[in-house]
Amino acid sequence: MAAARPGDERFDAARTAGAPRRAGPDLSIDALPAALISSPLDFLHAEHLRQRQFAKLLSLIADGLANERAIEAALKFVRTDLTLHILDEEISFFPLLRPLCRPEDKIDDLIGVLAEEHREDEKESEKLIEVLEHLLNGEAPSTRAAEILRSFSEHLKGHLALENGVLLPLAKARMTPQSLQLLSQSILDRRRS
Numbered sequence: 539m540a541a542a543r544p545g546d547e548r549f550d551a552a553r554t555a556g557a558p559r560r561a562g563p564d565l566s567i568d569a570l571p572a573a574l575i576s577s578p579l580d581f582l583h584a585e586h587l588r589q590r591q592f593a594k595l596l597s598l599i600a601d602g603l604a605n606e607r608a609i610e611a612a613l614k615f616v617r618t619d620l621t622l623h624i625l626d627e628e629i630s631f632f633p634l635l636r637p638l639c640r641p642e643d644k645i646d647d648l649i650g651v652l653a654e655e656h657r658e659d660e661k662e663s664e665k666l667i668e669v670l671e672h673l674l675n676g677e678a679p680s681t682r683a684a685e686i687l688r689s690f691s692e693h694l695k696g697h698l699a700l701e702n703g704v705l706l707p708l709a710k711a712r713m714t715p716q717s718l719q720l721l722s723q724s725i726l727d728r729r730r731s
């Protein structure tokens with residue numbers, strides 16, 4: 539695994555003041571899997587695993603089980619990692635995959651659903667950021683805040699199930715070495731700019 543870039547550090551908020559790691563819930567999100575970019579479908583799958591960790595973290599924040607450091611990490615993830623991932627898919631991945639699909643793949647329908655869910659996530663992420671910023675002051679989450687956190691977490695998990703279960707297997711079957719190379723380069727360029 540390549541060294542994490544600045545801002546991608548692993549964190550474990552359960553590890554406080556000499557407490558053993560297993561003393562609290564696992565609040566960690568893995569580092570960016572930069573070494574996998576040359577194998578872009580594996581990279582996207584690894585990003586999905588990180589998003590599942592993020593979704594779990596949101597549930598723990600809703601339950602009042604996360605500290606300030608974990609809330610800051612969730613904020614950073616929604617502002618940067620999630621935004622970059624949607625660009626990876628919509629600007630790089632979907633346009634490369636679409637022309638390689640067959641009619642029976644119904645790729646336009648699938649991309650339509652996923653893009654719609656991305657728009658919902660972008661809209662809801664504004665509320666999520668507001669909630670997380672508010673929680674940084676140490677207050678317990680209100681009922682409304684917990685609802686927003688849990689709802690975002692559940693939506694994201696549903697989206698990931700569709701992408702892991704349908705989109706990535708389809709891409710594995712249809713994408714050519716050349717299209718994978720273009721995808722890899724595009725993902726890389728986005729992180730260098």
Ligand SMILES: [Fe+2]
Nearest residue numbers: 586623627701
């Ligand atoms: Fe995705």
Ligand SMILES: [Fe+2]
Nearest residue numbers: 627652697701
């Ligand atoms: Fe997506």
